[in-house]
Amino acid sequence: MAAAVFPAWLALQPGARTLRAFSTAVSPATRAPTPSPRTTERTSKYERPLRRKALPPRTEKMAVDQDWPSVYPVAAPFKPSVVPLPVRMGYPVKSGVPMAKEGNLELLKIPNFLHLTPVAIKKHCEALKGEKGFHTAHSEEQHYILHYLKFCTEWPAALDNDEKCEKHFPVEIETADYVSAGPSVRNPKARVVTLRVKLSSLNLDDHAKKKLIKLVGERYCKTTDVLTIRTDRCPLKRQNYDYAVYLLTVLYHESWKTEEWEKNKTEADMEEYVWENSSSEKNILETLLQIKAAEKNLEVNKEELLGTKEVEDYRKSVVSLKNEGDNESTLSQYKESVKRLLNLT
Amino acid sequence: MRERSGTPNLHELDAGHFLHTGSQAPQNLAAHLDNQVPVESPRAVSRTSESDPAKHGEQHEGQHYNIPLQDLKAVFPHGLPPRFVMQVKTFNEACLMVRKPALELLHYLKNTNFAHPAVRYVLYGEKGTGKTLSLCHIIHFCAKQDWLILHIPDAHLWVKNCRNLLQSTYNKQRLDQPLEASIWLKNFKTANERFLSQIKVQEKYVWNKRESTEKGSPLGEVVEQGITRVRNATDAVGIVLKELKRQSSSGIFHLLVAVDGVNALWGRTTLKREDKSPIAPEELALIYNLRKMVKNDWHGGAIVLTLSQTGSVFKPRKAFLPQELLGKEGFDTLDPFIPILVSNYNPKEFESCIQYYLENNWLQHEKAHTEDGKKELLFLSNTNPGQLERLCAYL
Numbered sequence: 001m002a003a004a005v006f007p008a009w010l011a012l013q014p015g016a017r018t019l020r021a022f023s024t025a026v027s028p029a030t031r032a033p034t035p036s037p038r039t040t041e042r043t044s045k046y047e048r049p050l051r052r053k054a055l056p057p058r059t060e061k062m063a064v065d066q067d068w069p070s071v072y073p074v075a076a077p078f079k080p081s082v083v084p085l086p087v088r089m090g091y092p093v094k095s096g097v098p099m100a101k102e103g104n105l106e107l108l109k110i111p112n113f114l115h116l117t118p119v120a121i122k123k124h125c126e127a128l129k130g131e132k133g134f135h136t137a138h139s140e141e142q143h144y145i146l147h148y149l150k151f152c153t154e155w156p157a158a159l160d161n162d163e164k165c166e167k168h169f170p171v172e173i174e175t176a177d178y179v180s181a182g183p184s185v186r187n188p189k190a191r192v193v194t195l196r197v198k199l200s201s202l203n204l205d206d207h208a209k210k211k212l213i214k215l216v217g218e219r220y221c222k223t224t225d226v227l228t229i230r231t232d233r234c235p236l237k238r239q240n241y242d243y244a245v246y247l248l249t250v251l252y253h254e255s256w257k258t259e260e261w262e263k264n265k266t267e268a269d270m271e272e273y274v275w276e277n278s279s280s281e282k283n284i285l286e287t288l289l290q291i292k293a294a295e296k297n298l299e300v301n302k303e304e305l306l307g308t309k310e311v312e313d314y315r316k317s318v319v320s321l322k323n324e325g326d327n328e329s330t331l332s333q334y335k336e337s338v339k340r341l342l343n344l345t
Numbered sequence: 346m347r348e349r350s351g352t353p354n355l356h357e358l359d360a361g362h363f364l365h366t367g368s369q370a371p372q373n374l375a376a377h378l379d380n381q382v383p384v385e386s387p388r389a390v391s392r393t394s395e396s397d398p399a400k401h402g403e404q405h406e407g408q409h410y411n412i413p414l415q416d417l418k419a420v421f422p423h424g425l426p427p428r429f430v431m432q433v434k435t436f437n438e439a440c441l442m443v444r445k446p447a448l449e450l451l452h453y454l455k456n457t458n459f460a461h462p463a464v465r466y467v468l469y470g471e472k473g474t475g476k477t478l479s480l481c482h483i484i485h486f487c488a489k490q491d492w493l494i495l496h497i498p499d500a501h502l503w504v505k506n507c508r509n510l511l512q513s514t515y516n517k518q519r520l521d522q523p524l525e526a527s528i529w530l531k532n533f534k535t536a537n538e539r540f541l542s543q544i545k546v547q548e549k550y551v552w553n554k555r556e557s558t559e560k561g562s563p564l565g566e567v568v569e570q571g572i573t574r575v576r577n578a579t580d581a582v583g584i585v586l587k588e589l590k591r592q593s594s595s596g597i598f599h600l601l602v603a604v605d606g607v608n609a610l611w612g613r614t615t616l617k618r619e620d621k622s623p624i625a626p627e628e629l630a631l632i633y634n635l636r637k638m639v640k641n642d643w644h645g646g647a648i649v650l651t652l653s654q655t656g657s658v659f660k661p662r663k664a665f666l667p668q669e670l671l672g673k674e675g676f677d678t679l680d681p682f683i684p685i686l687v688s689n690y691n692p693k694e695f696e697s698c699i700q701y702y703l704e705n706n707w708l709q710h711e712k713a714h715t716e717d718g719k720k721e722l723l724f725l726s727n728t729n730p731g732q733l734e735r736l737c738a739y740l
Contacts, residue, residue, distance in 0.1 A: 279677040287462055287641060287681065294460040294644065314681065326666035331684050338681045342464055344453055 057081035069120040076115065078107045083114065170201035171248075175237055192232040193240040195248060199225050202252060210271055211262075212255035273322035275315050281306075284314060284341070291342075313337040391700035393443070398486035401443050401451060407693040409440035409701050412485060420488040422535040423528075424498040424605070426477050428734060436705045442694065444475060446687045447482040453683070454486070454647055459599065462641040465679055467607070468651040470687035471665045473731020476651040477605055479687055483649055484603055492599040492646065493540050495589060495638070497529070500609040501656040503631050507616055510624075515580050519630040526578035526631060530571045533585070540598060541565035546588055552577050564588060583634040590638060593645035600646030602638055606657065607650040610636055611675035613659050640678065650679075689728040695719075698730070702737050710740040 062071075062084050071082060080101040089106045090099035101107055159165050174194040178187035199209060199220070212227075213220050220227050229247055231240040267278070275281055288305050305311065314337040321330045393408040395401060401410070417425075417439050425433075433439045450466055457464070468476045484494055497503075503525050513519040534541065544564040551557040552574065558566055564585065571581025593600035604610075610632055616624045626632045639648055652670045654660055660670060667684055668676055690698065699719055702708050712718040726733035 280680045283641075283677075283680050290462045290642070290644070294462075318680070321668070326668045331667070331686075335684055338683055341681065342461070343458075344456070344464065344683070 059084040068117055069115070069123055072115040072120075074115055075112075078110075078112050078114070080104065080107070166198065166201065170197055172196040173241065173244075175241075191235060191237050191240055192230065193237060193244050195229040195231075195241075195244040197227050197248065199227055204252075204255065207258065208255040212251055213271075215251060215255065273319055275319055280318050281315075284311065287342070310337065310341045314341050391697040391704065392440070398451065398482060398489060399455070401448060403448065405443045406445060406448065407442065407691075407697040409442050409697065412439040412441065414439065416485075416488075418535075420485055420494070420536060421481060422532040424477075424484065424496050424532075424603075425481060428731075429478065432734075436707075440701065441478060441482050441485075442475075442697065442701075443482070444479065444687075444694065446475075446685050447479040449685060450479070450483055450649065451486055454483070457647055459596070459645050462644050463600075463602070463646050463648050465639065465641060465648045465650060465682040467667060467679065467682050467684050468649070468687055469665060469667050469670070469684060471689075471729070472655055472662075473729045474687045474689055475730045476653065476687045480603055480605055480649060480651050484601065487599075487601040488536075490599070492601045493589065493593075494536055494601050494603065495533070495586070496536065496601075496603045497635065498532075498605055499653075499656060500604055500606045500632075500635070501653070501658070503629065503635075504609045504612070504614040504616065504626060505658050510616065510618075511576065513579065513630050514577075515583070516630070519628055519633060520624065521576075521579035521630055523575045523578045526582045527572055527575045530568050530578060530581060530585075534565070534568050534572070541568060543597070544588065544592060546584070547591065550584055552580075579630045583630060586634045586638050590643045594643055596645060598645075600643075602646065602648040603650075604635070604639065604648075605651045606653040607639065607679075608652050608654075608657060608660070608670040608672075608675060610639070611672050611678070612657065615658050636678070650682075690730055690733070691728070695723060695728055695733075698733060708737055708740045713740055 058081055078101075080103070083101070085101075087101050087107065088098040089101070089104055092098050099106075159168070172195070174196070176190060176192065178190050179185075180187065199212070204212060216227060216229075219229060229244050231244045231247070234240045234243055285302060285305065288311075292305075314334075317330065317334040317337040321334050324330055391407075391409055393405045393410050395405060396410050396412065398410075412420075414433075414437075417433070446468060450468075453464070453466065468479055470476055484496060488494055503522065507522050507525060509522075509524060511521040511523060513521045542563045542565055545561050546558060546564060546567060547560060549557060549560045550567065552570060556570070556574075558570065567581050567584050567588075571578040571585075589600055592598075610626060612626065614624050614626055614629070616629075618624060627636070639650065641648070652665070652667060654662065654664050654670060657670065664670055671679065696719075699708075699713075699722065703714055708714070710718070713722075722733065722736060726736050
């Protein structure tokens with residue numbers, strides 16, 4: 001034990017000679033500090049940590065039939081000490097040869113595909129084979145597609161039409177992923193999350209629905225009854241997803257609450273025309289009362305007057321006229337109901 | 346009789362094609378009418394000798410009836426459309442065509458119950474279809490029946506281009522329009538001479554330190570005061586309106602309130618004060634009093650109104666439907682009312698109009714009386730009465 005420890009301890013010492021015992025071609029003489037340094041550098045050279053000699057490159061220890069994919073498993077820059085090929089690159093000087101690979105910047109700059117040798121690709125395809133039983137592909141693109149397909153599962157057979165999907169999964173989340181060839185896999189556009197939900201699948205009563213629509217404003221589409229929330233304010237996709245879900249929760253709960261100031265809702269805020277307590281009701285009531293007074297029929301009360309069928313028809317026609325706007329049918333309906341109400345032939 | 350005389354135009358149209366009624370309605374009606382009307386001489390087609398509007402019925406539809414020129418001056422000192430006035434001068438006779446909307450209104454008016462609150466009838470339609478002339482037809486009828494006519498020829502004139510606005514003496518918040526008020530009072534006097542001595546005011550009105558109108562004096566005095574003292578004209582108009590409204594219920598006379606361009610009462614004005622702040626319609630005394638007049642809290646008469654985009658301010662050119670022109674405020678005030686659509690000519694009316702022009706030698710073009718010529722005119726004018734009149738002026 002002690003013997004094992006001893007060399008390790010000694011190895012920690014900078015400039016320990018024991019380390020050099022493992023290397024083969026090191027001459028102790030080269031390492032000894034020169035006995036006559038210049039006076040200016042005397043202190044620095046003595047105090048400078050003694051640098052160990054560079055090791056021989058890994059290429060010298062590589063067997064010919066080694067497992068190359070484990071040397072270059074991913075895209076990595078060209079490392080001359082790891083690639084055992086004697087490549088040369090560069091423009092030769094006069095009566096010279098192209099530069100060697102050691103310290104060659106040109107070889108570093110260009111993209112290399114040392115991680116995609118046929119052997120490596122074969123291994124990837126074998127790994128991806130899975131249940132699909134695909135014919136092994138050899139190009140990089142197909143490589144990616146297979147990668148995606150392996151992690152997909154079958155579409156559940158029970159959800160065979162849109163209504164069932166709507167019923168069981170009313171909330172739809174839309175995200176986008178971006179792939180590009182480049183130094184980095186990140187794309188800032190990938191953090192956008194869109195949440196879509198139909199309001200009919202939420203449990204909202206009349207007041208809650210109106211309040212929710214007012215709160216979200218433009219994000220609600222009236223024709224398709226779909227609320228769309230698009231978030232991109234957080235840097236990560238999962239954060240945006242959480243935020244979108246949080247927004248939906250908050251909207252739902254807030255719309256069920258009724259605040260103090262909601263009592264001050266005026267006629268101009270109303271989304272649709274409400275006949276009760278409107279000026280139209282007052283007008284017709286006054287008119288009818290005057291008619292009755294003219295006929296000396298004084299014992300009538302308001303509820304009776306408003307409950308007759310003519311007034312009901314009139315109410316419907318006014319509501320449709322206000323909500324749908326003027327068109328031929330609403331106007332003619334209104335005309336007929338007024339004629340009947342006022343007893344004109 | 347005919348149950349559907351009330352709204353034949355609207356029932357026979359295809360659903361959802363409201364704005365294109367001009368060309369579709371005539372075809373449908375023509376199918377009915379062609380069976381009934383045999384080929385007659387042109388004079389019979391375009392004219393009728395029945396000059397009393399009270400006796401106009403469906404058989405006179407499409408035919409022109411003559412208004413004697415003295416009647417014209419008495420009944421319409423103001424209120425006829427300017428192009429019609431020119432036509433009257435040229436032809437030396439005033440002929441109005443009897444059309445369905447007017448017939449419908451006449452039917453309602455004949456059956457008015459004067460004990461019930463006044464019913465409001467609103468004539469609406471696209472530009473140039475004949476709303477103002479239909480209103481004039483009604484006014485003629487009421488004048489013949491000896492009603493008191495309160496006719497405001499164009500309410501738009503009271504909300505734009507008015508100079509000399511004064512602060513009202515009666516109510517500091519409101520503004521007077523002396524010029525417009527005095528012009529209207531003069532015309533009102535001409536139209537209703539005989540009533541002005543019969544109706545007595547029921548209150549004392551003090552104009553200023555020296556002048557006042559006693560209780561029980563005839564209404565004509567108030568009108569005179571307004572005409573002579575232009576400063577008090579607006580107040581005079583207000584008094585006239587108030588008294589008429591109060592007294593029409595008593596049954597001495599029947600009151601017809603006829604306002605052309607009633608949508609001016611509830612829109613915006615183009616008038617500004619000296620400090621360039623805009624004036625709302627209700628700050629004008631004339632408009633304020635007129636609004637009180639078109640409410641249905643009085644009885645003993647009827648209220649006939651037309652909506653007009655021509656001359657209106659801040660309204661798009663294509664707007665003609667009631668809610669578009671009246672706005673929310675106007676609709677709520679006028680509710681409940683009977684909307685009556687005035688549409689373009691049907692083939693019979695078109696034919697009658699062309700015949701009338703040909704008889705008066707108005708169409709000088711040699712091809713004007715041929716079938717092809719008529720078809721071309723029909724196409725160019727799209728059976729719109731106003732457009733046809735303008736086209737024929739060039740021929």
